[in-house]
Amino acid sequence: MPGAITTGWGIGLPANIVTNADLESRLDTNDAWITERTGIKQRHIGGTTSELAIMAGKEALKSACVLPEDIDILLLATTTPDERVPGTSAVVQNALGISGGAFDLNAACSGFVYSLIVAHGLIGVGAKRILVIGSETLSSITNMNERTLAVVVGDGAAGIVLERTEGPGELLSWDLGADGSLRHLLYCEHGGYLFMDGKEVFRRAVRIIVNSAQKALGKTGFDSTDIDLFVPHQANARIVEAARERLGIPSEKAMTTIDRYGNTSSSSIPLALVTAVCEGKLKKGDLVLLSGFGAGMTWGSALLRFGG
Numbered sequence: 242m243p244g245a246i247t248t249g250w251g252i253g254l255p256a257n258i259v260t261n262a263d264l265e266s267r268l269d270t271n272d273a274w275i276t277e278r279t280g281i282k283q284r285h286i287g288g289t290t291s292e293l294a295i296m297a298g299k300e301a302l303k304s305a306c307v308l309p310e311d312i313d314i315l316l317l318a319t320t321t322p323d324e325r326v327p328g329t330s331a332v333v334q335n336a337l338g339i340s341g342g343a344f345d346l347n348a349a350c351s352g353f354v355y356s357l358i359v360a361h362g363l364i365g366v367g368a369k370r371i372l373v374i375g376s377e378t379l380s381s382i383t384n385m386n387e388r389t390l391a392v393v394v395g396d397g398a399a400g401i402v403l404e405r406t407e408g409p410g411e412l413l414s415w416d417l418g419a420d421g422s423l424r425h426l427l428y429c430e431h432g433g434y435l436f437m438d439g440k441e442v443f444r445r446a447v448r449i450i451v452n453s454a455q456k457a458l459g460k461t462g463f464d465s466t467d468i469d470l471f472v473p474h475q476a477n478a479r480i481v482e483a484a485r486e487r488l489g490i491p492s493e494k495a496m497t498t499i500d501r502y503g504n505t506s507s508s509s510i511p512l513a514l515v516t517a518v519c520e521g522k523l524k525k526g527d528l529v530l531l532s533g534f535g536a537g538m539t540w541g542s543a544l545l546r547f548g549g
């Protein structure tokens with residue numbers, strides 16, 4: 242089967258930055274609590290899921306030097322679509338001028354990893370170029386007057402262009418999983434607000450990430466000491482830290498962006514990935530491990546030789 246490599250990337254963030262001090266002024270919370278319990282210092286809030294995805298998509302196409310008409314499929318990972326019908330990908334496809342297919346994928350915070358694996362599969366059956374975007378406006382389904390989740394969520398988008406290549410491509414192995422019996426831990430009903438049993442999600446998160454990452458690694462000859470960059474879902478800095486430690490990955494090899502973006506669900510892994518590229522922490526040929534978990538519960542990991 243033909244493989245695929247990442248050839249472009251982009252980010253879309255609302256201009257409005259909300260700091261811990263801003264939250265402190267209107268909620269019964271404080272910077273010390275938020276920083277110590279979550280690692281978050283600020284988050285971007287605002288926009289719609291399609292607006293942010295369009296920003297990220299435009300930038301990704303430009304950086305890949307690819308025209309919209311050359312994209313076969315737009316795959317949009319989101320758990321906060323602008324409307325129930327149609328998919329938010331329809332709005333994004335039209336705005337970007339993409340003539341290929343477009344669909345949304347909802348696997349909550351694991352959505353980008355799920356989408357990436359699906360995109361590689363589509364390349365395997367004939368697609369040439371796929372734009373994969375994670376875009377979220379978690380603030381639109383969060384009660385921003387209730388401190389527990391208001392301090393944690395952020396809005397934003399990031400995406401990549403994946404192109405078919407001769408040879409095996411960058412995806413070395415993957416692991417996807419779900420356990421729908423855990424739906425009650427994290428959900429949002431139509432018209433309602435996000436609910437999270439934070440303690441229970443926290444308790445399971447580290448084990449889930451570690452197991453999934455080890456499964457993906459176990460399918461290859463690599464182990465955690467070979468990893469150049471670990472890019473986990475940015476839900477809580479303590480979860481990232483604990484997972485990193487259990488996997489035996491040194492702290493300088495774990496990407497952390499939760500301090501500046503908060504938890505952006507399916508945007509969190511691509512935001513961290515693209516930020517790493519822009520900051521020179523990830524370069525062509527590096528071994529990168531993506532690992533996410535989220536509502537469902539779902540989880541997923543992908544081991545990539547970045548850029549092939």
Ligand code: COA
Pocket residue numbers: 269270271274275278279350388389392393427438439440442443446476477480506534535536
């Ligand atoms: N500011 C100040 N105090 C707060 C607060 C806030 N924003 N939120 C809760 N508190 C208080 C609580 O009332 C409680 O006070 P008490 O001890 O007097 O009763 C205390 O802080 C501890 O609350 P708790 O809910 O136990 O906090 P926690 O350490 O579990 O942290 C989360 C809360 C949400 C940060 C944490 O549970 C978490 O990150 N969970 C996992 C989230 C996650 O992975 N989500 C991923 C979904 S993809």
